[in-house]
Amino acid sequence: MTVDSTAGAPTTAPAANDGPADAGPPELVQLLTPEGERVEHPDYSLETTPEELRSIYRDLVLVRRFDAEATSLQRQGELGLWASLLGQEAAQVGSGRAMRPTDYAFPTYREHGVAWCKGVDPLNLLGMFRGVNHGGWDPDEKNFHLYTIVIGSQTLHATGYAMGITKDGADDAVIAYFGDGASSQGDVSEAFTFASVYQAPVVFFCQNNQWAISEPTEKQTRVPLYQRASGFGFPGVRVDGNDVLACLAVTRWALDHARTGQGPVLIEAFTYRMGAHTTSDDPTRYRIAEELESWKLKDPIERLKAHLVREGWADSAFLESVEAESEQLARRVREGVRTMPDPDPSSIFEHVYAEGHALVDEEREGYLAYASSFASAAAELTDGEDD
Amino acid sequence: MAVETGTKKSWTMVQALNEALRRSLDENPKTLVMGEDVGRLGGVFRVTDGLHKDFGEERVIDTPLAESGIVGTAIGLALRGYRPVVEIQFDGFVYPAFDQIVTQLAKMHARALGHIKLPVTIRIPFAGGIGAVEHHSESHEAYFAHTAGLKVVAPSNPADAHWMLRQAIASDDPVIFLEPKRRYWDKGQLDPNGAPELELHRARVARTGTDLTLIAYGPMVKVCLEAAEAAAEDGLKLEVVDLRSLSPVDFDTLEQSVRRTGRAVVVHEAPVFLGMGAELAARITERCFYSLEAPVLRVGGYFAPYPPSRVEDAFLPDLDRVLDAVDRAMAF
Numbered sequence: 001m002t003v004d005s006t007a008g009a010p011t012t013a014p015a016a017n018d019g020p021a022d023a024g025p026p027e028l029v030q031l032l033t034p035e036g037e038r039v040e041h042p043d044y045s046l047e048t049t050p051e052e053l054r055s056i057y058r059d060l061v062l063v064r065r066f067d068a069e070a071t072s073l074q075r076q077g078e079l080g081l082w083a084s085l086l087g088q089e090a091a092q093v094g095s096g097r098a099m100r101p102t103d104y105a106f107p108t109y110r111e112h113g114v115a116w117c118k119g120v121d122p123l124n125l126l127g128m129f130r131g132v133n134h135g136g137w138d139p140d141e142k143n144f145h146l147y148t149i150v151i152g153s154q155t156l157h158a159t160g161y162a163m164g165i166t167k168d169g170a171d172d173a174v175i176a177y178f179g180d181g182a183s184s185q186g187d188v189s190e191a192f193t194f195a196s197v198y199q200a201p202v203v204f205f206c207q208n209n210q211w212a213i214s215e216p217t218e219k220q221t222r223v224p225l226y227q228r229a230s231g232f233g234f235p236g237v238r239v240d241g242n243d244v245l246a247c248l249a250v251t252r253w254a255l256d257h258a259r260t261g262q263g264p265v266l267i268e269a270f271t272y273r274m275g276a277h278t279t280s281d282d283p284t285r286y287r288i289a290e291e292l293e294s295w296k297l298k299d300p301i302e303r304l305k306a307h308l309v310r311e312g313w314a315d316s317a318f319l320e321s322v323e324a325e326s327e328q329l330a331r332r333v334r335e336g337v338r339t340m341p342d343p344d345p346s347s348i349f350e351h352v353y354a355e356g357h358a359l360v361d362e363e364r365e366g367y368l369a370y371a372s373s374f375a376s377a378a379a380e381l382t383d384g385e386d387d
Numbered sequence: 388m389a390v391e392t393g394t395k396k397s398w399t400m401v402q403a404l405n406e407a408l409r410r411s412l413d414e415n416p417k418t419l420v421m422g423e424d425v426g427r428l429g430g431v432f433r434v435t436d437g438l439h440k441d442f443g444e445e446r447v448i449d450t451p452l453a454e455s456g457i458v459g460t461a462i463g464l465a466l467r468g469y470r471p472v473v474e475i476q477f478d479g480f481v482y483p484a485f486d487q488i489v490t491q492l493a494k495m496h497a498r499a500l501g502h503i504k505l506p507v508t509i510r511i512p513f514a515g516g517i518g519a520v521e522h523h524s525e526s527h528e529a530y531f532a533h534t535a536g537l538k539v540v541a542p543s544n545p546a547d548a549h550w551m552l553r554q555a556i557a558s559d560d561p562v563i564f565l566e567p568k569r570r571y572w573d574k575g576q577l578d579p580n581g582a583p584e585l586e587l588h589r590a591r592v593a594r595t596g597t598d599l600t601l602i603a604y605g606p607m608v609k610v611c612l613e614a615a616e617a618a619a620e621d622g623l624k625l626e627v628v629d630l631r632s633l634s635p636v637d638f639d640t641l642e643q644s645v646r647r648t649g650r651a652v653v654v655h656e657a658p659v660f661l662g663m664g665a666e667l668a669a670r671i672t673e674r675c676f677y678s679l680e681a682p683v684l685r686v687g688g689y690f691a692p693y694p695p696s697r698v699e700d701a702f703l704p705d706l707d708r709v710l711d712a713v714d715r716a717m718a719f
């Protein structure tokens with residue numbers, strides 16, 4: 001797939017997106033309508049082959065299937081918690097596929113679709129939700145940083161990483177993911193400031209899924225979030241977050257903008273959190289069912305499927321093969337989680353420091369001695385039973 | 388909801404806290420509740436359940452998601468005569484507000500030579516044991532207790548939670564109110580029309596004994612009471628002091644207890660190194676040196692990040708680790 005990143009792409013956000021808040025609803029960059037109709041946008045063009053579209057479709061379906069499996073594994077007690085990405089597949093797959101392998105992603109706790117695009121094994125994501133680790137993958141292996149639970153923090157890390165890229169004279173870029181709720185954090189404003197002042201090659205990708213647990217976006221802002229960028233001196237764009245093609249095109253443009261030394265971009269992917277905040281949450285306490293129903297009509301996967309089928313680029317054999325593959329993935333995830341070993345308790349003392357620390361060593365020894373006193377007591381007990 | 392037994396009823400800690408907030412809002416129109424998801428949702432633990440409906444969003448405020456902003460604006464509201472009760476959603480999320488708490492909230496009264504008061508209460512569900520993901524199980528009491536200008540309390544049961552919260556809100560000083568989240572659903576007797584048994588900063592002897600004093604607060608009081616029960620079967624009489632207040636500490640109650648028993652073990656979830664136990668051990672040693680039969684021992688978390696939930700049981704002090712320390716103290 002190719003994206004026309006020079007001819008059609010603006011160097012600043014399109015005027016339509018920079019209007020005042022009261023100039024009616026802001027324009028949403030869209031390339032694929034909810035009905036699955038391919039439309040053009042004057043500023044963001046995208047050329048795709050049927051093969052690429054099928055590959056995108058496969059990503060969306062597999063990611064959703066993985067997510068559903070994780071939710072049910074939580075219900076079965078195999079995971080302690082799960083933060084579902086349901087409804088946000090297009091925002092994540094679109095932006096995730098826009099990155100080069102050398103581009104770096106800094107996720108929140110919900111970017112399972114981005115992880116997928118970066119080639120992170122989905123099973124790796126489940127460790128922290130099962131409670132066997134706090135992350136557990138090597139971020140540098142796939143250029144996908146650890147999940148960050150403290151909202152907003154990672155936007156600064158992403159900015160600093162991007163500042164390093166500039167110092168290295170490299171042309172990589174970074175995406176900092178965050179939510180509508182996190183946009184209120186001081187860290188996010190500080191990240192905007194640093195990125196702008198240093199023209200850091202970072203794209204701020206805000207998934208506005210309309211909710212921060214129980215708080216609607218109106219509790220965080222009076223202007224559309226993408227408009228925040230202009231105050232910091234860089235472009236902001238609102239994209240249809242349920243349109244994978246628009247997310248891909250806009251993110252590609254933004255990454256190019258960033259990596260060519262033109263500074264940061266804020267993308268607001270307008271989407272919806274179709275599920276609960278996490279498996280601990282009960283959204284019926286704070287939002288109405290009609291809202292969910294109206295967003296169902298904008299489903300990111302259905303529209304691409306409709307497009308593929310209408311164009312004759314996906315037959316039932318293809319759709320079935322993706323379905324079968326997704327079931328296979330779910331099975332692998334299920335089995336992988338169920339057999340995921342608990343860490344040894346003494347691992348508590350591992351990796352606390354890179355260079356070691358006397359107190360950690362002392363406490364590890366104390367712990368091991370204490371733990372083995374139980375083992376020997378148990379052994380004595382069994383010996384006793386043998387008598 | 389609450390089950391009646393005489394004038395007292397059985398309440399969970401969540402219900403007892405909710406009732407304390409309700410009464411504080413009722414009694415003083417200047418009282419405000421603010422935080423993330425405290426409105427319609429009623430807080431992620433439902434401590435503020437129903438308050439938004441009954442007192443309106445002018446007084447029960449869903450704030451933007453910014454802890455520094457929440458505490459910073461609570462300070463401003465207090466300067467304007469309000470009594471904000473702030474909820475920090477989980478222990479690990481108070482750090483963005485740490486600057487506002489430690490450099491501003493704690494010091495402003497002194498800087499203004501006493502002319503202004505900062506009656507801000509900061510409620511924080513703290514400590515572990517609920518199988519949560521990272522940043523949801525921290526015991527950071529020592530940071531706050533180490534800061535002059537803040538008062539720090541941690542109830543262990545529903546009745547204390549209720550009365551101590553009302554007392555904290557009524558206090559003219561900033562109070563860090565640490566709620567042991569794993570005890571949220573434990574039940575206890577309470578009559579909210581009655582009166583508190585103790586002043587906010589007094590400790591309570593939760594169980595009397597003669598052989599050794601177990602000192603704990605918040606979530607570990609229950610563990611210590613269970614340990615005392617288990618030790619009793621072996622003929623050991625352990626006294627349990629529920630500290631309740633971590634700043635100021637009721638050293639008089641501690642001293643009286645340890646002078647009688649001659650031995651003390653401090654138990655908390657926070658890492659032992661420079662935790663509350665360090666201060667308590669030093670003070671007890673100073674005050675009770677000639678009564679002590681053994682050094683004051685400490686049981687706590689390790690000098691490591693709070694671990695993933697599947698191994699948190701190894702990190703958290705439990706009955707066995709408390710009794711192990713008791714054995715060591717008795718063997719001196």
Ligand SMILES: Cc1ncc(C[n+]2csc(CCOP(=O)(O)OP(=O)(O)O)c2C)c(N)n1
Nearest residue numbers: 110149150151179180181182211212213480
């Ligand atoms: C600093 C901080 N405060 C509070 C929380 C608790 N919390 C976790 S997720 C969340 C809502 C975040 O909403 P948003 O940024 O919109 O992301 P979404 O969950 O919708 O993807 C909150 C309040 C947190 N993780 N970190």
Ligand SMILES: [Mg+2]
Nearest residue numbers: 179180211212
């Ligand atoms: Mg959100």
